Amino acid sequence: MPGCIIGTACGNTIAALKKQLHAIVEAHSELQYLRKRLPEAIAQFDDDHEEGLLYVVADDQALVNEANHYLIYGSEWISAVLGHTYRHVLKETGVPTLLEIDLPLLIVSLVSFGLQY
Numbered sequence: 001m002p003g004c005i006i007g008t009a010c011g012n013t014i015a016a017l018k019k020q021l022h023a024i025v026e027a028h029s030e031l032q033y034l035r036k037r038l039p040e041a042i043a044q045f046d047d048d049h050e051e052g053l054l055y056v057v058a059d060d061q062a063l064v065n066e067a068n069h070y071l072i073y074g075s076e077w078i079s080a081v082l083g084h085t086y087r088h089v090l091k092e093t094g095v096p097t098l099l100e101i102d103l104p105l106l107i108v109s110l111v112s113f114g115l116q117y
Contacts, residue, residue, distance in 0.1 A: 013051050018042060021078050028089050031082070041081050049077045056108075060098055071096040 025031045025038060034041065057063045063070065073079045073090040082089065 012054065014049055017075055017077050021081060024093055031086060031089060045077060045080050056103060
């Protein structure tokens, strides 16, 4: 999201994820059974989201080789709400994207100590 500042939500909010999840359910006929029970499914994971956190890996190979589920399925929270059975739908949603950023270590150090940059 353009203009995001480290330590801010940057679109990684429960509200944004719920909106995206509803759109996914509406777009896939095999998920229509979830329409009525979606609020219940979401409630199981409402508190299980680290809102506002942005994770950065210094080595893209570690992401590709050891945590590629993020590239394959996207949001871990949405994947959890859908469950393992329907996670395959997420392979058809979105585009796996790696972003290369120029992140000064000073910013990382300050934010990791809870300080403003």
